Structure formats: structure tokens, C-alpha cells
Amino acid sequence: MNGLEIGRLLRAGNTGCVVGCRVTQLGAPAFGGMVRIPLDDAYQVFGLITDIHIADDGLVRQLVTYEDVPADVILDNRVNRNVPVEISVLFVGFEQAGRISHLLPPSPPLTLDVMYACSPGEMRTFLSSGRFGYLRHVLRSLDLPVGELLAAHLQQAAVAMPAEWLQAAMQELITLLRDDYATLMSVLGALSDIHLPDSTTGGAR
Numbered sequence: 001m002n003g004l005e006i007g008r009l010l011r012a013g014n015t016g017c018v019v020g021c022r023v024t025q026l027g028a029p030a031f032g033g034m035v036r037i038p039l040d041d042a043y044q045v046f047g048l049i050t051d052i053h054i055a056d057d058g059l060v061r062q063l064v065t066y067e068d069v070p071a072d073v074i075l076d077n078r079v080n081r082n083v084p085v086e087i088s089v090l091f092v093g094f095e096q097a098g099r100i101s102h103l104l105p106p107s108p109p110l111t112l113d114v115m116y117a118c119s120p121g122e123m124r125t126f127l128s129s130g131r132f133g134y135l136r137h138v139l140r141s142l143d144l145p146v147g148e149l150l151a152a153h154l155q156q157a158a159v160a161m162p163a164e165w166l167q168a169a170m171q172e173l174i175t176l177l178r179d180d181y182a183t184l185m186s187v188l189g190a191l192s193d194i195h196l197p198d199s200t201t202g203g204a205r
Helices: 058-063 071-079 120-127 135-139 146-157 163-176 181-191
Strands: 005-012 016-021 034-040 043-054 085-096 099-101 114-117
Touching: 005 085, 016 043, 034 120, 034 146, 043 146, 085 135, 120 146, 135 146, 135 163, 146 163, 146 181, 163 181
Parallel strands: none
Antiparallel strands: 005 016, 005 114, 016 085, 034 043, 034 114, 043 085, 085 099
16 A cells, blocks of 8 residues: 555656645645655655645636625536646655665656655654754755744654654754754744643554
């Protein structure tokens, strides 16, 4: 089983990609969520969702000017029509021949490759490999809301990882940002607002 399909690749580069999907596929992906893009049986790319963009079209532009839009019209527009949705993903590592690396992938995925949401078990496999090397990909992305992205990611990682891992991840962020006070304060401020479970077991599947 490949898991929950989110969408298919529109375009990609060395550091990330954009995936297209339908509104009806938006039940699973969330800002900061971890995803994977299998390229063959022995190689797949991992990433974090950094933006979900719902574009408009001609009909939507007309509908928003109406005072009262019937509920069935809204439902029809969202479900039956192909509302354009784009999901931006930041690459944070890859798996090749069963080995996880927190480096950028050697080559990007190709157009129309399928992206899946990572299960708790798949997240645990990736996050428990190495020493938080994937965090540097997030911290160097100055055009992203780094603090909010990390907070969203760690809150979702709490489903898969034990409390000790989360504490170590936060300490690693403090160490990495010790010479960047402004970013450190932004990240710590965002992390202070996340709601973590009282205890985590790392046993979710």
C-alpha cells in the first residue's frame, strides 16, 4: 500500500516542488506535514508542505460578487469542478536502497509523479535517522515563515515520535540558531504556541 495520495507533480527543482490536487484531496495535507514522492521501488524523496495555495478562476470571481451564494452552488464549485489547488513542498531528504539521508535528493521528481502523505510510521523512520540534519533545509529558507513551519511540523511529528525526540529537536534548533537571535526568538515564539500530547509513545502506525 502506498498510502494516502495527495496529488501529482506540476514542477520541481533541486530544493522543492509544487504539486497539484483537487479540493476533495485536501483532507490530509496540512501546513508543515511530511510527504513522500516515490520515484521507483528503491528511491523516494521526502519533504515538508510549506504552502497550500487555492487559486481563483472566472466563475469564482463572479460568485464572490453575489450577496447570497446558495450552498449547493458552493458545493458544486468545490466538488464537481476542478478548483485549482497547488501545494508547495520543501525537500528535506531522501531514501535510497533502504537508507535514509537528510541531504537534498540527487535529482528531483518528474512531472506527474504522485505525492503521498507520510504515515506516522514513515515519519518515524525518516526522523529517527541521523541527527536532525534535515532542519538546516528549513532554516536556510529565508522566504518561508520558518518559525510557524517548524512549529507545525513538530506538532505533527509528536504523533510519531517520543517526547525525548521532541525535546532534543528543540534543543538542536536553539543550538543551530544561537548566532541568529532574531530567528531564534521567532522560532521559540512559534514553538511556545504548539500543543503537544501529554505523552508520546512513538508507536502509532
